[in-house]
Amino acid sequence: MSYLSTERQDDIAVITLDQPGEKVNKLNEQLIEEFRALLDTYSGDQNLKGIVLVSGKEGNFIAGADVKMLQKKQAPKEIEELSRTGNELLRRLEQFHKPVAAAIHGSCMGGGLELAMACHYRVASSHPDTVMGQPEVNLGLLPGAGGTQRLPRLIGLQKSLTYLLTAKNIYPRQAYNMGLIDELTHKDAIVTAAVKAISTINSGDFRRKDKRSIIERLLEGNPVGRKIIFSKARKRAQSNTRGNYPAPPTIIDCVEEGYTNGLEAGLKKEAKAFGRLAATSESKNLVTLFFGMQNAKNNPHKDRARNIDKMGVLGAGLMGAGIADVSVNNGLRVLLKDQSVEQAARGKQTIWQNLQDKVEKRIISEFERDRTSSLVTPTGRYDGFENADLVIEAVFEDLELKQKMVKQVEEVAPERCIFASNTSSLPIARIAEASSRPEQVVGMHYFSPVQKMPLVEIIQTEQTADWVTATARQVGITQGKHVIVVNDGPGFYTTRILAPYMNEALNLLEEGISIEQLDSAMKQFGFPVGPAALFDEVGIDVAAHITEVLNEMFAARGVTPSNKPKELLDAGFKGRKNRKGFYRYEESEGKKKKKNPNEDMYAFFGGTTRKDLETETIQQRMALAMINEAAWCLQEQILECPGDGDLGAILGLGFPPFLGGPFRYIDQRGASKVVSKLQQYQETLGPRFEPAEILTRKASKGGTFYE
Structure with a gap:
């Protein structure tokens, strides 16, 4: 069945995109081929005044590229070729001899926004359902159809880097104010407005305004200013990702290439980088997470x-x-x-x-x-x-x-x-x-x-x-949540696997490492916050309560959790809520802002003299405490499947998304290596590192959790 249908309005072709059998439109190879054929048809039409693109879906223009299509392609070669094909088509659209206007209502994301940006005019509905963005970085990718080139040319270098690197949504009024959208109107009037725009462009009366501020134009309009912008963007990306995600620096490189050597050079670099990123383990894990999140928004019953x-x-x-x-x-x-x-x-x-x-x-x-x-x-x-x-x-x-x-x-x-x-x-x-x-x-x-x-x-x-x-x-x-279903037990799944992780943090502090080294090591590993800061956020009183609830279960395995949360609570430490925790806090504009580590804490952990421990050792002890407990939960049928375990750890606890979750981490590293390291720690540190039986079985048989 065709994705495109055409209606002629006064020699303006109104093209409706409507992917059969789907709730939303997605860019895929069939749509690309149909669109190419459509341009072939209209390229020789002497009576044509222009083209308007509109969606036949309610609340959706184009949701982005079909991620399943990407999964079926071999990376990097076939993915790079797909990007080149898409770029060639959009360049052809951009250079079409008659004006093309996009009439946007609903989500216009990723490849959908790239298609819209290649048009000569964009009108969007002011409805709250309308949202735009380039979320590819969340999949460990970059926009592969010109997004790194056209977005900066429309809204400016600094703003575009923000949206390309953070995947933030752009809402209609924002889009209009920054120049991404040329016109805003009611959702029922977008086609009428787009048709009128075609006539305006043909009459020569349309001029797009540069909506950047004077300072932005001055800074972005010269090589020295751009060098400063790119340098700051790289430093910020490194600080935010700790170097764990290859996509952000690659996005910056592609944007810079386009500014330095022109649009065609930028598109060429973008396509090559798109294929290379798709082949990385980080992207593969993030794509798998994407599908897990989609499944968690569906109710099988x-x-x-x-x-x-x-x-x-x-x-x-x-x-x-x-x-x-x-x-x-x-x-x-x-x-x-x-x-x-x-x-x-x-x-x-x-x-x-x-x-x-x-x-x-x-x-x-x-x-x-x-x-x-x-x-x-x-x-x-x-x-x-x-x-x-x-x-x-x-x-x-x-x-x-x-x-x-x-x-x-x-x-x-x-x-x-x-x-x-x-x-x-x-x-x-x-x-x-x-x-x-x-x-x-x-x-x-x-x-x-x-x-x-x-x-x-x-x-x-x-x-x-x-x-x-x-x-x-x-x-x-x-x-609007992603949902996992688990079976009952103390701590269920997320709290239960967090408990050994936090317990290990207390053990490491007792062994003499500093609060700074502990938190820095785990943020470098990929967690959004360190465990000491997390104690303060959750509340030391809550941690003491959870320790009490889980004590009996861990005791049955011969494990004795640290009693430090109760000691700290008895001494009046509750964390951020009373500004007395592992960090010091000051009140500013009604909010408690974290400052330096609270050295008073060290009185409970052997004194102020601290020692360094190898970063990798800290990371492995902390991460494996959580990963092993996830395996125990699957073994005891708290979890019904590994996918729920990975999703719960990432979305609920901040387990590094680029690592795919506890079970994908085991599969990718190898169960035998994980068990070997656990057994090593078990010998030196005690029964809390005893590998779950399900793990040792996988190790002995060479199996994986995701067969």
Whole structure:
């Protein structure tokens, strides 16, 4: 079936892109071939005044290149050739003898934006669904169809490097203000505006304005200024990635080539680099992660999920307000309850302020702010819960308190109501002991800050009904989260594998390394923050509680976790929340900003005299503590598959994405090497490094987790 259909309007060809059988349009070889044939057809049309490109999909122009197509190509040669083919086609479009206008509504990402940038005019809808960007760096790649060349020419060197290197979204008003888009209008008027633009261009009345500031033009308009910009971009990229990702410096090289030697030279370098990056292990792991994230937004048991019309959230603090925030922003009605209506109202105010920030950035309108805010109702009572289909508790990590919440909710909620706990470590089965309907109790573990962290971990017990798990999963997906489902146990999956990692950090501090070396080593390994800083962010009080919950399980394996979290808590150390942790904090504009390491901490770890330890040793001990525990979780069927384990570790805990997750790390390094190193540490450091049996079996048979 054809991807393209044509309608003639006053000798202007309106081409509709509509990929059959797909929710979104993706650039693939069939679309490329059809587009080439279309240009062949119109190149000899003397009556043609111009072409307008529009999507037949609701809320989508082109989502980007078909990543599955890339996977089927051999890298680097076939990928490079694909990039060259795409560039030749877009150069032909760019040089077409009649004006071509893109009418954009919805997502216009990656290759879709590259196609739009090759057009002579771009009109976009001002609707919130419209978003643009070059996200290829998230796949360990660069834009392979001219993105490194055309984006800088449209919006300027400095702005383009920001978007190329960070994959940040560009919203309609931003796009217009920086010159990426020529015109903004209502979504129902984009084709009309594009058709009018064709006539304007043909009349010679259209001139694109340079919307850069005077300073930007001065700096970017001379070789010395550009040299400074490229130098700073390289330093910033190295600082952000620690050299673990090859794509950012390669993107900078391609942009610089285009500025130095012209567009054709830049495109040639871009195509070659695109193929080379696709062959790297980093890109292959990131592409696999991409598909894992796509799968985590699909519910295999959607037919079992029940409709959630109204939900309740217990606790209007940081977590509760965050859960309510992502719920109402995705159309769910929420009763937000706290001990008083005033406390609950403060939670709603936080949500309103987040919406107001979007208004100020012109991402949403004031009407949309007010409509979304109206979906949350603050309360200090259970009035209204008689209509709740789901209640999520986000109260303090105390078993008796959570069991009390179960009983109170079941006294007022309808029989169909699901009770979900946002605990980070308490077994759901223990919470369900207080329920008269334990089959309707499930865990929904969110991560802080809820609005930014992409993962929700659904925890099912042996009693949890299938429809309850399916419904909880669907709610997480509706909230815009990536969802994994795990089985019940102390710490579930993410908290459980984090515990040995953090415990090893305490052991290393006791052995004498500094807070700086510990955090620096793990950031260099690829974690976004170091473990000492993470202790402060999570809260030392929370760490002490988790240690207590997990003690019995680890003791059964002969492992005795460090008691330092409790000692520190007893001494008044809680972390960032009370500005007393592994780092010192100062209050600035209402926020607690991290400063230097807190040397008072060393009194609990053998004194201020510190010693250096080989960076690789720190990294291996820390990483293998987490990786080995992930294998234990798969062995004990906490995890149902390695893919969930990799996704949970990356999205929930910041395990380095370019390494693919604990199980891909094992497969790529080799189970035998991992086991050998664990056994070495087991001999010198004790039973906490005993390899999981599933690992030793893989090592002896030469098997992998991803067969």
